[in-house]
Amino acid sequence: MILPRRFYERDTLVVARELLGKLLVHETAEGTTVGKIVEAEAYIGPEDKASHAYNNRRTSRTEVQFGPKGHAYVYQIYGMYYCFDATSGPILGKPEAVLIRALEPKDGIALMIKRRGLANNQTANLTNGPSRLCMAMGITKKLNGTDLCRPPLYIEDCKPVGEEDIVKTKRVNVEYAGRWTRVPWRFFIKDNKFVSKP
DNA sequence: TGCACGATTCTCT
DNA sequence: GAGAATCGTGCAA
Numbered sequence: 001m002i003l004p005r006r007f008y009e010r011d012t013l014v015v016a017r018e019l020l021g022k023l024l025v026h027e028t029a030e031g032t033t034v035g036k037i038v039e040a041e042a043y044i045g046p047e048d049k050a051s052h053a054y055n056n057r058r059t060s061r062t063e064v065q066f067g068p069k070g071h072a073y074v075y076q077i078y079g080m081y082y083c084f085d086a087t088s089g090p091i092l093g094k095p096e097a098v099l100i101r102a103l104e105p106k107d108g109i110a111l112m113i114k115r116r117g118l119a120n121n122q123t124a125n126l127t128n129g130p131s132r133l134c135m136a137m138g139i140t141k142k143l144n145g146t147d148l149c150r151p152p153l154y155i156e157d158c159k160p161v162g163e164e165d166i167v168k169t170k171r172v173n174v175e176y177a178g179r180w181t182r183v184p185w186r187f188f189i190k191d192n193k194f195v196s197k198p
Numbered sequence: 199t200g201c202a203c204g205a206t207t208c209t210c211t
Numbered sequence: 212g213a214g215a216a217t218c219g220t221g222c223a224a
Contacts, residue, residue, distance in 0.1 A: 041205070050205070052220095061220065079218030081206050099205055131206050173205060 001157045005149050008070035008088045012096040015088040016042040017187050019098055020166060023106065023156040026137045031111045033137050035103030035127050036158070039188035039195045041171045043085070045095040050177035053095030064145045065095035072153060073097050074134070074144040081131035084139050086148055086155070101172070101186070103127040104194040105136070112136035129196045165190045172197070 003022065008015055017040075025034050045053030045065065052075070053062045064073045065087055073085040089096035105112055105126050112126050113119075116135050127133040134140070139153070148154050168184040175181055188195045 043205075052205080057221085059221070075205085076219060078204060078206050078216080080216070083205060085205085101205085125207095129206070171205075176204090 002149055003070075003155045003157050005068075005070045008086060008148075010088070010090055012042045012044050012088045012098060013185065015086070016040045016098040016185070017166060018160065019086070019100070019155070020187055020189055021161040022158050024100065024103060024133075024137065025151075025154055025156055026139065027152040028138050030138065031108050033108035033112055034106040034156075035112075035133065035137065036106055037100055037102075037155075038104050038192045039100075039102035039186070041099040041101055041187070042185040043097050043099060044089070044185075048177070049180045050171060050174035051095065051097075056095070058095075062095060065097055066093055067145070068092065068147075070148045072139075072143050072146045072148055074139060074141050076141060077131070082134040082140060083130040084134050084137075084143075099130060100133065101130045102188070102194055102196045103133045103137075104192065111138075128194050161189055 019037050019040050022037050023034055043051040045051035046056040053065045069087050071087045073087055074082055077083055085097035085099045087097050115138055127136045143153055146153055167188050167190050169186045170182050171186045
């Protein structure tokens with residue numbers, strides 16, 4: 001079952017935690033790729049200085065975060081990579097989102113390897129990073145703003161991950177965010193070898 | 199119009 | 212562990 005809109009229309013910290021274990025699916029002409037979400041981070045603007053929408057910064061880039069929940073927020077970073085978020089939160093118009101940081105490859109692995117430009121049979125480092133998973137899944141800026149509640153890009157429900165198997169840490173590479181640097185808003189599945197870093 | 203910089207990754211040491 | 216790659220975005224002017 002595709003996760004319904006109401007899944008995303010809740011507290012973003014809860015959404016980030018519960019996205020762990022779900023299946024991200026992308027159907028394309030090249031084929032379908034599927035990965036289990038094993039790592040995610042919450043970005044809760046406008047108060048969160050690490051968020052692109054900090055202080056209600058509303059621009060063409062951040063516009064999607066102000067729109068309906070359960071949509072894809074895809075942006076380019078460092079001039080050459082993409083990152084993928086799901087918009088979330090209980091209040092329409094309040095910019096919040098969950099960054100998907102790592103996947104465990106489940107289906108379409110040969111296609112993922114091809115898109116990543118890796119040698120055959122090399123499955124290490126396929127989707128263990130926010131931009132790596134975008135490359136492997138074929139996620140580009142064209143998908144910015146698309147609805148995650150229907151194909152071609154959507155998230156399938158799956159068995160919940162137990163609280164005892166979830167690790168919380170501070171977020172990665174947001175050293176510029178003052179006190180928001182240290183909040184424990186990064187969630188990943190304990191002992192899963194596909195997370196971006198322990 | 200100009201310019202500093204980033205929710206990263208890869209390579210070389 | 213350090214440095215390069217590489218350019219859209221955001222803000223100052």
